[in-house]
Amino acid sequence: MNDLVPVLGGFLSDPFDLIDIPVREWVTEFVNWIVATFREFFRTWISPPVRGTMEAIQWALTSTPPLIFLAVLFIIGWRAASWKVGLFAVIAFAFVGFMGVWYELMITLSLVATAVLFCLLIGVPLGILCSRKDWFYTGMRPVLDIMQTTPPFVYLVPAVMLFSIGNVPGLIATIIFAMPPTIRLTNLGIRQVQTEFIEAATAFGSTPRQILWKVQLPLALPTIMAGLNQTIMLSLSMVVIAAIIGAGGLGLEVYAGLERLNIGQAFVGGIGIVLLAMVLDRITQGLGDKGPASRAKKSE
Amino acid sequence: MGCFGVIRAEGVTKIFGPDPESILPLLKQGKKKEEIQRETGHVVGVNNASFELEPGEVFVIMGLSGSGKSTLIRCINRLIDPTAGKIILKHPERGEEDIAAMDAEGLRHIRTHEMSMVFQHFALFPHRTVLSNVVYGLEIQGRDKKEREELGRKFLAMVGLEGWEDHYPFELSGGMQQRVGLARAVATEGKVLLMDEPFSALDPLIKVQMQNELIKIQQELGRTILFITHDLDEAMRIGDHIAIMDGGEIVQIGNPEEILVNPRTEYVANFVEHADPTGVITASTVALPFKAPHFEPAGEEGGLSYYVRHGYPDIRFGVDNQGCLQKLVVNGEEAALADLDEALARERTGPERRVDTTVQCNEDTILRQVLRGRAFTQLPVIVRDTEQRITGVIDEPELIHGILEKRGYALTEEAASA
Numbered sequence: 001m002n003d004l005v006p007v008l009g010g011f012l013s014d015p016f017d018l019i020d021i022p023v024r025e026w027v028t029e030f031v032n033w034i035v036a037t038f039r040e041f042f043r044t045w046i047s048p049p050v051r052g053t054m055e056a057i058q059w060a061l062t063s064t065p066p067l068i069f070l071a072v073l074f075i076i077g078w079r080a081a082s083w084k085v086g087l088f089a090v091i092a093f094a095f096v097g098f099m100g101v102w103y104e105l106m107i108t109l110s111l112v113a114t115a116v117l118f119c120l121l122i123g124v125p126l127g128i129l130c131s132r133k134d135w136f137y138t139g140m141r142p143v144l145d146i147m148q149t150t151p152p153f154v155y156l157v158p159a160v161m162l163f164s165i166g167n168v169p170g171l172i173a174t175i176i177f178a179m180p181p182t183i184r185l186t187n188l189g190i191r192q193v194q195t196e197f198i199e200a201a202t203a204f205g206s207t208p209r210q211i212l213w214k215v216q217l218p219l220a221l222p223t224i225m226a227g228l229n230q231t232i233m234l235s236l237s238m239v240v241i242a243a244i245i246g247a248g249g250l251g252l253e254v255y256a257g258l259e260r261l262n263i264g265q266a267f268v269g270g271i272g273i274v275l276l277a278m279v280l281d282r283i284t285q286g287l288g289d290k291g292p293a294s295r296a297k298k299s300e
Numbered sequence: 301m302g303c304f305g306v307i308r309a310e311g312v313t314k315i316f317g318p319d320p321e322s323i324l325p326l327l328k329q330g331k332k333k334e335e336i337q338r339e340t341g342h343v344v345g346v347n348n349a350s351f352e353l354e355p356g357e358v359f360v361i362m363g364l365s366g367s368g369k370s371t372l373i374r375c376i377n378r379l380i381d382p383t384a385g386k387i388i389l390k391h392p393e394r395g396e397e398d399i400a401a402m403d404a405e406g407l408r409h410i411r412t413h414e415m416s417m418v419f420q421h422f423a424l425f426p427h428r429t430v431l432s433n434v435v436y437g438l439e440i441q442g443r444d445k446k447e448r449e450e451l452g453r454k455f456l457a458m459v460g461l462e463g464w465e466d467h468y469p470f471e472l473s474g475g476m477q478q479r480v481g482l483a484r485a486v487a488t489e490g491k492v493l494l495m496d497e498p499f500s501a502l503d504p505l506i507k508v509q510m511q512n513e514l515i516k517i518q519q520e521l522g523r524t525i526l527f528i529t530h531d532l533d534e535a536m537r538i539g540d541h542i543a544i545m546d547g548g549e550i551v552q553i554g555n556p557e558e559i560l561v562n563p564r565t566e567y568v569a570n571f572v573e574h575a576d577p578t579g580v581i582t583a584s585t586v587a588l589p590f591k592a593p594h595f596e597p598a599g600e601e602g603g604l605s606y607y608v609r610h611g612y613p614d615i616r617f618g619v620d621n622q623g624c625l626q627k628l629v630v631n632g633e634e635a636a637l638a639d640l641d642e643a644l645a646r647e648r649t650g651p652e653r654r655v656d657t658t659v660q661c662n663e664d665t666i667l668r669q670v671l672r673g674r675a676f677t678q679l680p681v682i683v684r685d686t687e688q689r690i691t692g693v694i695d696e697p698e699l700i701h702g703i704l705e706k707r708g709y710a711l712t713e714e715a716a717s718a
Binding site for chain 1: 377379408409410411412413415416417419421423424425426427436437439440441484488494
C-alpha cells in the first residue's frame with residue numbers, strides 16, 4: 001500500500017513517464033534497413049530516368065538562345081491564355097535575365113518541369129484509379145495526407161542517403177511533395193462528372209474505357225489543370241529546400257546568399273522564383289480556362 | 301411497316317435496397333409498397349410492369365414524379381438492372397432475346413445498334429460540338445469518320461439544325477439542344493427509341509412544336525418509340541397507346557380515347573378529369589346511336605324509310621335500304637347534306653349558322669372537328685361508318701354531355717341501367 005503512493009503520485013504529475021514508445025529508434029532502424037536494402041535498387045532503377053529526363057530538359061533549355069526562348073515563351077503565353085500573359089511572361093523572364101541569373105532560371109525551370117512531368121505521369125493514373133475504386137481511394141487518402149503535410153526536411157536526409165547529394169534527391173523530394181494535388185484533383189474531377197453524361201454515354205453502348213477517354217477525362221480536364229497548377233506551385237516552393245542537398249539554380253542563389261549573409265544575392269534568387277511562379281501560374285490557369293468544357297460551365 | 305425489333309416487358313420489377321430479392325415474395329403476397337418500405341426499408345420502384353410495343357408506334361408511359369416511370373424506362377436498356385422480369389426484344393434475324401438476362405457484351409450490342417435514348421436534360425456532351433455530339437453513337441459503332449459525319453449532317457438537317465454543326469451545345473437554346481439530342485438518338489438507326497421526358501424541360505410553345513416535329517420524324521423514320529411523360533395532354537397528343545403508372549405499377553393501358561372515356565381507377569379518373577377531350581374523343585363515342593329507342597319510324601315515302609328522334613318530330617331522317625341517309629327534311633323542307641371537312645374548307649363559319657344544310661362526319665372524326673361543324677350549322681351532325689351508313693347523330697345535348705362527361709349518352713345510360 002505504501003509503495004503505491006509514490007507511483008500514483010508520479011503518474012498523476014507526469015502520466016507520460018510510465019510508458020515510453022520508442023518511435024525514434026523504430027524510425028531510425030527502419031530507415032537504416034530501407035537504405036541498406038534498397039539503395040542499389042533506387043540508384044539503378046529510379047535515379048537514371050529522373051536524372052536523364054532532367055538533364056535532357058536542362059540541355060534543351062540552356063542551349064536555346066535567350067531571344068528564341070523569349071519568342072517561344074510569348075507564343076505559349078498568347079496561345080494558352082492571352083497576348084497580355086505572353087507579354088508579361090517575356091518581361092518577367094527578361095528582367096530575371098537582366099539581373100544576371102538567366103542560367104540559374106533555366107536550371108530551376110528544368111527542375112520544376114522534370115518534377116511536374118513525373119507528377120503527371122504518376123499522379124494522373126493514380127487519380128483515375130482513385131476515382132474508379134473506392135477502396136483504393138480510401139487507402140490512398142492517408143498516404144496523400146502524409147505526403148502533403150510531412151515537413152520536407154524530414155525526408156531530405158533519407159533521400160540523400162538513398163540517392164546521395166545532387167539534383168536527384170531534391171527532385172525526388174519535390175515529386176513526393178508536389179504530387180498530391182494532381183492525384184486529388186484528377187480523382188475529384190472525374191467523380192464530379194454528372195451522372196447524366198455517364199448515363200448518356202452508357203446508353204449509346206460505350207465501354208468503361210470509352211467513357212473514361214471520351215467523356216470523363218475531357219470533362220474533368222479543367223479540374224485536372226487546376227491540380228497541375230497547384231503541383232507546379234508546390235514544386236517551385238521546394239527549389240530552395242532542394243538546394244540544401246545540392247540542387248542548383250535560383251534556389252541555390254537564395255541558399256548560398258543566406259549562408260554568406262549576402263542579402264542581395266538571396267533577393268535576386270527570390271525575385272526570380274516569384275516571377276517564374278507568376279508566369280507558370282498565369283499560363284496554366286489560362287490553359288484550364290480555355291477548353292469548351294470549362295466555357296460551358298461558365299455559361300450555366 | 302417493315303420488320304423491326306419490338307419490345308415486350310413481362311413482369312418487370314425493380315426494388316431498391318440492400319437485399320432486393322428477399323422482397324419479391326412479399327410483393328407476390330400483395331403487400332403494399334408503403335408497408336414494405338416501413339417494415340424492411342426497401343423501396344419498390346417498379347412492381348410487375350408488363351406491356352408490349354407494336355412496331356412503329358409511340359407508346360407513352362405516363363405518371364407523376366415518383367411513380368417509377370423513369371426507373372422503368374431505364375430497366376429497358378439496363379441503365380438500371382431490374383430485380384425480376386423479362387424484357388424481350390424481338391429481332392428479325394436472331395428471334396427473341398431477353399435483355400434482362402444479357403451479358404455486358406450483348407447489352408453493348410443492343411445499346412449500340414438496336415436502342416438509343418433521349419434524356420430529360422438533354423445530356424449533350426459539353427466538350428463536343430453539335431455535330432460531334434450527333435455522331436457519338438456512330439463513333440461507338442466504329443464507323444469511319446467520313447461516313448459518320450455524312451450521316452450526322454443528314455440527321456442534323458432533319459431536325460432543322462443545318463449550319464450549327466460546329467457550335468457547342470451551350471451556345472444553343474433548350475429546344476435546339478433537344479433537337480441535337482433527338483438527332484443523336486436517331487442517328488444510330490436503332491429500331492427502338494427511348495425518350496425520358498424529353499420535352500419536360502422546354503417552354504410550353506417550344507414543347508408543342510417539338511411534339512409535332514417528333515410525330516413528323518416518326519412518320520418519316522418509322523421507329524418504335526417508348527416515351528415517358530408526366531403531361532397528360534402530351535401523352536394524348538403523341539401516344540398511340542398510353543400506360544398510366546401509379547406507385548410503381550401500371551394501372552391502365554389503352555389508346556388515348558379509351559383512357560379518357562373509360563378510366564379504370566380513381567387515380568386515372570382524377571388524372572384525366574382536366575384533360576382537354578376535344579382532341580381525343582371521336583364522333584362515334586359521343587353520338588346518339590341511330591337505333592331504337594332513341595329513334596322511331598315515321599313512315600315510308602319514295603323508297604326511303606323515315607325516322608325521327610324521340611321527342612323531336614320536326615327533323616325527319618330518310619334512309620335507303622342500305623342504311624345510308626339520303627334525305628333530311630326539316631319542318632317539311634329538304635336540307636342539303638355536305639361532307640364536314642369539305643364544308644369547312646369551302647365556307648368560313650360565322651355568326652350566321654346554316655339552317656338549310658347539315659354536315660356528315662366519320663366515326664373517328666375528333667370532337668374538335670365536330671364542334672366546328674356545329675358552328676357551321678344549327679342542324680344535327682350525321683355520323684357515318686366506312687360504308688356511308690348512318691350510325692349516329694350529334695346534336696347539342698350530345699356535344700355538351702361529351703365535353704363535360706367525356707363519354708356518350710348511350711354509355712352513361714348503359715352504366716345507369718347496369
